Amino acid sequence: MPLAFITPVTAVVVLVVVLLVLGPKRLSGVGKSLGSNMRDFRDSVTGADEKDDKDLPAAPQDRNEENVTGEPVDERRRTPRA
Numbered sequence: 834m835p836l837a838f839i840t841p842v843t844a845v846v847v848l849v850v851v852l853l854v855l856g857p858k859r860l861s862g863v864g865k866s867l868g869s870n871m872r873d874f875r876d877s878v879t880g881a882d883e884k885d886d887k888d889l890p891a892a893p894q895d896r897n898e899e900n901v902t903g904e905p906v907d908e909r910r911r912t913p914r915a
Contacts, residue, residue, distance in 0.1 A: 852860055 855863060
């Protein structure tokens, strides 16, 4: 059922049923937690965790890095090893 069939009357009926099931006190708590969870999800998807970046320690800089050498693997040589 596409969202185009949701009419204002349907939305009001759904809201009334939710209000009757949860009650006004729990409905406000559910709304707050839903908004908070949506904000956290959006921040994690967009990478907007600025407040978390400040709490993390800086990554140590290792000056003794090894250079990896080798030859590129050709697709024909790419077989699973047993």
